[in-house]
Amino acid sequence: MSLSLEQMVIDNDIIGMNKYAAKGIDVNEQTLAVDTIKSVGAGNDFLGLPETMMNVGLPSHPLLIDRRMIGLWEKDGSKDLPEAAHDKVLYILENHRPEPLSEKATKKIDEIIKKADREHFKEE
Secondary structure, eight states, X not given: OOOOHHHHHHHHHHHHHHXXXXXXXXXXXXXXXXXXXXXXXXXXXXXXXHHHHHHHTTTTOOSXXXXXXXXXXXXTTXXXXXHHHHHHHXXXXXXXXXXXXXXXXXXXXXXHHHHHHHHHSOXX
């Protein structure tokens, strides 16, 4: 078995995006961009329009996936998803300070471990 902290960070981002989308997506004149579609015309390029950029993140709000225009992405170093995930892993490892478990929780965990030891490591 192998483990990738970067993959865990990417998976966390995808799960977060799905949870956000599951809350529901507003459907209205602005999010449908009806006026923009009418003015640009079906089959034409919408990607460079401000309305597209305003609406592109609405359904999911990713933390790592970069949806900016390519020029801005390149200006900021052109980091791909694995590189961004690696940076996030380094940040977490350097800065995250978990809350210690309560004495009650620690005691309960110790009880579970002792019980498992008794059940699985019986002397024969």
